[in-house]
Every structure is written in C-alpha cells, then in structure tokens.
Amino acid sequence: MAKISTKHQYKVIVERDEDGFYVASVPALPGCHTQARTLPELTRRVSEAIQLCLEIVRTNPRYRARIKQLSYEPTFIGVETVEV
Secondary structure, three states: OOOOOOOOOOEEEEEEEEOOOOEEEEOOOOOOOEEEOOOOHHHHHHHHHHHHHHHHHHOHHHHHHHHHHHOOOOOOOOOOOOOO
16 A cells, blocks of 8 residues: 655745845744745745755654744734834
C-alpha cells in the first residue's frame, strides 16, 4: 500500500528589506527564515526552508521543545503607518 502524503499549510510573513530583497519568516517554526530577489524565488526558498525545519523536527528533540516554547500562529490584523 502506498504511503499517503499529507500536506500542511504554514503562515509566512513576507517583508521587503531596504536592499529590495523579499524576506520570509515562518512563525510556527522558530528560526525558519529565507530571502530572495523575487517573490517566485522566495516561495520556492521558503518551501525548502520549511522542509528542512520539518526534517530537524523529526530528528531533534531539542528543536521540538523549542517549537513548543517559541512558535505562534499569527493572525493578520493589518498594517498601519505611524508618524512620529
């Protein structure tokens, strides 16, 4: 019998830095970050970064414990500009 692969969805926070790079962070996986020049490249890279983090989850109990401590599931509220 073939193994059925289950897919999981992760929320990714995407920003653009001062040099024009797109930067992605995955709050559910502490330390899971990447960057790229284009959004399609960023999508590919963040997928690879998530896969690498999930491999570490399977093999490293210390990282699993860290996830329980530091991860969170963000709820997008909005973006505001504050003038000071």
